[in-house]
Amino acid sequence: MERRRSDGRTDAFETRAYGDHARCSQCGGVSIKTVSNVVNDYEFVTEATRAKVREAIDRLGYSVNVSARTLRTGHTNIIALAVPDLQMPYFAQLSSLVIAEAKQQGLRVLIEPTLYSRDEELNVLHGAQSTMVDGLIFSPLELGQEDVDELQVDYPLVLLGERIFTSSADHIATENVEGAKRATSYLLETGCRRIAVVGTHPGERVGSAALRFQGYCEALHEAGIEYDERLVVPSRMWHRVDGETAMNMLFDSGIVPDGVVALNDMLASGVMHAIQMRGYGIPDDVAVVGFDNSDDSKYLSPALTSISPGLPEVARLAVRVLKDRIDGLDPASHALEGLAEETDPATGKVFHKVPSSLVVRESTRPPIF
Numbered sequence: 001m002e003r004r005r006s007d008g009r010t011d012a013f014e015t016r017a018y019g020d021h022a023r024c025s026q027c028g029g030v031s032i033k034t035v036s037n038v039v040n041d042y043e044f045v046t047e048a049t050r051a052k053v054r055e056a057i058d059r060l061g062y063s064v065n066v067s068a069r070t071l072r073t074g075h076t077n078i079i080a081l082a083v084p085d086l087q088m089p090y091f092a093q094l095s096s097l098v099i100a101e102a103k104q105q106g107l108r109v110l111i112e113p114t115l116y117s118r119d120e121e122l123n124v125l126h127g128a129q130s131t132m133v134d135g136l137i138f139s140p141l142e143l144g145q146e147d148v149d150e151l152q153v154d155y156p157l158v159l160l161g162e163r164i165f166t167s168s169a170d171h172i173a174t175e176n177v178e179g180a181k182r183a184t185s186y187l188l189e190t191g192c193r194r195i196a197v198v199g200t201h202p203g204e205r206v207g208s209a210a211l212r213f214q215g216y217c218e219a220l221h222e223a224g225i226e227y228d229e230r231l232v233v234p235s236r237m238w239h240r241v242d243g244e245t246a247m248n249m250l251f252d253s254g255i256v257p258d259g260v261v262a263l264n265d266m267l268a269s270g271v272m273h274a275i276q277m278r279g280y281g282i283p284d285d286v287a288v289v290g291f292d293n294s295d296d297s298k299y300l301s302p303a304l305t306s307i308s309p310g311l312p313e314v315a316r317l318a319v320r321v322l323k324d325r326i327d328g329l330d331p332a333s334h335a336l337e338g339l340a341e342e343t344d345p346a347t348g349k350v351f352h353k354v355p356s357s358l359v360v361r362e363s364t365r366p367p368i369f
Contacts, residue, residue, distance in 0.1 A: 038050050076133060077106060077107055078108045078132065079107050079109055079136065079326075080109070080111075080130075081098050081110070081111050082112040082114055082121070082138045084116055088264075089265065089266065089292065090264065093295060093311055094139075097311055097314075098137060101315050101320070105319055110133060117142060118143060121138075121140050121142050121143050130153070130155060134326045135155055135156035135157065135158070136153075136157050136158070136322075137158045138159055138160065139159075140161065141161075145165065148166045151164065151166055156170075156326050158171070158322045161208065162174075162207055164206075165206070170349050170350050172352050173351070174356060175354070176212050176215065177218070178355075179212070179215065179291060179309060180215030180216050180263070182215075182307060182356065185222075186367070188219065189367040189368070190287060190365040190368060193225060194228075194231065194257045194259070195220070195225075195231065195259040195261060196255075196259070197260070197262075198260060198271055199262060200233070201234065212261075213232075213263075230253065231250075231257060233247070235267065238263065238264045238267050242266075243268060243271040244273050245270070246271070247275060256280070256285075259287045260287070260289070262288065262290050263291055264292050265290035265293070265304060267290070268291075268300075269296070271288055272300060283302070287363060289364060290304045290306040293307060293309070300363070305359065305360050305361045306359050307356050308358075309356050310354040310355060310356060314354050
């Protein structure tokens with residue numbers, strides 16, 4: 001039996017969905033409407049009836065026709081997450097947390113690695129795949145403040161990170177300045193006075209590297225420690241090999257710091273390797289603090305003191321704000337106590353800053369005061 005639209009034409013998607021629902025209704029002993037309600041997760045279905053329909057679905061091997069559901073509801077229940085590099089522990093952990101949170105919200109996640117490519121970031125925003133998802137969580141690395149107009153899109157968008165600031169999209173940020181300041185201040189409290197910073201991006205004014213470097217400088221200034229540019233070691237990439245290379249450059253210049261703030265944990269891992277290969281002890285000779293509190297940080301030897309940026313809360317907020325935008329709801333209610341939140345009065349977009357914390361491990365000495 002074919003179902004026809006009001007204009008007399010056969011709708012192939014609806015015909016197929018109707019047939020599948022009919023078979024499930026016969027097998028489960030319920031109406032076709034009830035099957036449809038269960039498939040589309042309508043709340044006004046008893047658990048007993050829901051279990052009966054699901055048993056029939058499993059027995060028949062029925063799968064939801066996504067195309068038909070999209071035509072009916074206007075939603076795919078799929079969101080996209082665009083990150084620069086899944087080999088970076090920070091983004092791998094973030095992706096895992098977003099997937100887990102999305103599952104709780106009844107959403108699936110399409111991961112889009114942009115691979116440090118400006119073109120790929122633009123393609124994520126404006127390419128054909130944007131029509132296949134209900135919304136996007138976007139962590140740019142190559143786009144900058146001058147590209148703010150690229151964020152004018154016709155679908156729900158949540159921006160992560162500190163590369164671009166705009167009132168045209170909801171934004172979840174982390175405490176980069178505050179976190180790096182906390183890391184540097186802690187090293188000062190342990191008696192360090194020649195503190196190097198590894199991973200800066202010369203000339204960058206907006207972005208994680210620039211903001212973390214700012215926090216490092218603020219901590220030195222407040223402690224009355226003179227800034228020494230010889231202790232500032234740039235690195236465009238933030239992988240282990242880059243940390244090792246940067247630290248060896250510092251040693252080769254004749255400078256041996258007593259503390260190092262690495263701008264992420266992978267840099268810190270390379271820094272620690274270089275220190276130990278030169279015969280210095282950690283933390284007795286050189287103390288090290290990382291940033292991101294990645295899963296690997298506690299398994300380094302010695303275990304790495306690191307700034308935790310609050311990734312679980314970043315993922316929770318990003319998914320829930322996006323889900324509310326998809327559903328046409330106000331996302332402002334998701335802020336937690338102690339979480340910095342602003343709402344732009346003109347656009348209604350929200351800005352959340354997730355607090356950071358210092359996780360102290362064996363790569364640093366105890367405070368002396």
